[in-house]
Amino acid sequence: xxxxxxxxxxxxxxxxxxxxxxxxxxxxxxxxxxxxxxxxxxxxxxxxxxxxxxxxxxxxxxxxxxxxxxxxxxxxxxxxxxxxxxxxxxxxxxxxxxxxxxxxxxxxxxxxxxxxxxxxxxxxxxxxxxxxxxxxxxxxxxxxxxxxxxxxxxxxxxxxxxxxxxxxxxxxxxxxxxxxxxxxxxxxxxxxxxxxxxxxxxxxxxxxxxxxxxxxxxxxxxxxxxxxxxxxxxxxxxxxxxxxxxxxxxxxxxxxxxxxxxxxxxxxxxxxxxxxxxxxxxxxxxxxxxxxxxxxxxxxxxxxxxxxxxxxxxxxxxxxxxxxxxxxxxxxxxxxxxxxxxxxxxxxxxxxxxxxxxxxxxxxxxxxxxxxxxxxxxxxxxxxxxxxxxxxxxxxxxxxxxxxxxxxxxxxxxxxxxxxxxxxxxxxxxxxxxxxxxxxxxxxxxxxxxxxxxxxxxxxxxxxxxxxxxxxxxxxx
Numbered sequence: 001x002x003x004x005x006x007x008x009x010x011x012x013x014x015x016x017x018x019x020x021x022x023x024x025x026x027x028x029x030x031x032x033x034x035x036x037x038x039x040x041x042x043x044x045x046x047x048x049x050x051x052x053x054x055x056x057x058x059x060x061x062x063x064x065x066x067x068x069x070x071x072x073x074x075x076x077x078x079x080x081x082x083x084x085x086x087x088x089x090x091x092x093x094x095x096x097x098x099x100x101x102x103x104x105x106x107x108x109x110x111x112x113x114x115x116x117x118x119x120x121x122x123x124x125x126x127x128x129x130x131x132x133x134x135x136x137x138x139x140x141x142x143x144x145x146x147x148x149x150x151x152x153x154x155x156x157x158x159x160x161x162x163x164x165x166x167x168x169x170x171x172x173x174x175x176x177x178x179x180x181x182x183x184x185x186x187x188x189x190x191x192x193x194x195x196x197x198x199x200x201x202x203x204x205x206x207x208x209x210x211x212x213x214x215x216x217x218x219x220x221x222x223x224x225x226x227x228x229x230x231x232x233x234x235x236x237x238x239x240x241x242x243x244x245x246x247x248x249x250x251x252x253x254x255x256x257x258x259x260x261x262x263x264x265x266x267x268x269x270x271x272x273x274x275x276x277x278x279x280x281x282x283x284x285x286x287x288x289x290x291x292x293x294x295x296x297x298x299x300x301x302x303x304x305x306x307x308x309x310x311x312x313x314x315x316x317x318x319x320x321x322x323x324x325x326x327x328x329x330x331x332x333x334x335x336x337x338x339x340x341x342x343x344x345x346x347x348x349x350x351x352x353x354x355x356x357x358x359x360x361x362x363x364x365x366x367x368x369x370x371x372x373x374x375x376x377x378x379x380x381x382x383x384x385x386x387x388x389x390x391x392x393x394x395x396x397x398x399x400x401x402x403x404x405x406x407x408x409x410x411x412x413x414x415x416x417x418x419x420x421x422x423x424x425x426x427x428x429x430x431x432x433x434x435x436x437x438x439x440x441x442x443x444x445x446x447x448x449x450x451x452x453x454x455x456x457x458x459x460x461x462x463x464x465x466x467x468x469x470x471x472x473x474x475x476x477x
Contacts, residue, residue, distance in 0.1 A: 017050065116131060120217060176217070236321060356394070
């Protein structure tokens with residue numbers, strides 16, 4: 001196609017979009033597009049002929065139809081807080097970025113059905129607040145909750161701190177509204193716990209990172225708001241002791257146990273170094289610290305009694321070395337702030353090599369011991385920044401360079417370190433992506449561990465739903 005014909009075709013596309021969305025919601029100037037073309041970690045950049053900002057599901061459908069007619073790829077984007085480059089275009093494929101941030105309405109709260117219907121661009125924290133106003137809990141919680149959107153959470157099947165009790169985003173979703181790659185609208189916004197009427201289309205789109213269609217709205221589960229919470233930090237000798245504490249907590253607290261986070265000593269040292277207003281919680285340094293939280297629908301007294309019983313058992317068994325219990329809401333927030341500031345402190349410390357992995361809970365201690373030793377042998381002096389959701393088997397297993405080493409030079413070892421970690425994950429029966437998705441960061445790496453049958457099935461689904469390959473190309477498959 002000649003340059004003149006190509007330019008004419010582009011202008012035809014932009015005219016369609018401006019008519020459907022309004023001229024101010026079709027961005028073509030480089031300065032206007034720039035924030036949408038780079039990921040949160042600033043690892044991936046790309047280009048797009050336009051950034052589209054639809055304000056309704058119907059406008060999303062119109063934009064998709066225009067892209068389909070003009071064979072332009074579509075990169076859906078929510079809050080742009082992803083860590084794997086899943087919402088960033090490349091420099092090769094002619095594409096548009098389709099931002100869902102204007103689809104930001106809470107359509108309905110149904111307290112009796114314990115559901116909330118929200119559009120894809122609603123900020124996660126706003127859903128939590130809307131639930132709280134109805135004396136309900138929306139349990140999905142993660143560090144980016146003030147800026148990430150529910151559409152992005154669904155597209156990556158986000159996890160967070162309460163998976164142990166409530167499950168990933170997939171488990172919190174009852175129904176979806178989706179715009180298909182051809183621009184049709186599937187309305188599956190059913191607030192049903194039981195619906196056995198065929199294939200589960202909902203679960204196809206959750207975790208697909210926009211490669212099969214665009215999630216525009218969802219029905220999410222709510223829960224009765226807990227009457228009381230008990231938050232504590234417990235010092236343990238090593239990850240094996242942390243697993244024993246997890247077992248003890250589950251025996252005594254059962255479903256009341258809603259949070260169980262592991263933090264190594266170096267993690268907390270980085271936090272207190274870069275954020276001196278945050279104090280190390282114990283008089284002595286300990287190899288590992290567990291943040292655990294109980295949520296109780298009965299009473300504060302019942303929650304405290306349950307916690308005291310489980311901690312007495314843990315102390316008597318020699319599992320816990322020291323513990324401190326939050327005596328106020330603010331102190332509870334302070335404990336969680338220590339945990340949530342680990343990624344920020346690590347970023348302040350410099351560049352590092354991140355892994356978001358999952359292994360069976362029973363094998364976590366073996367994985368840490370084995371993999372730490374392999375990395376230390378290959379790269380002496382590296383610092384292991386290990387933390388995460390021990391209660392559901394998800395670790396953020398990050399590697400920082402030795403003190404004094406140039407960080408950019410250290411990143412040259414990324415592939416070698418990644419292969420050590422991921423080979424170990426695979427050997428321990430785990431997954432190389434627990435809650436951040438694949439995006440473009442792990443797409444090729446995933447093929448090293450998925451069977452040919454799995455890859456073929458995923459490719460078949462992609463081909464069936466998106467035969468032109470226009471939906472978020474270069475991601476997942």
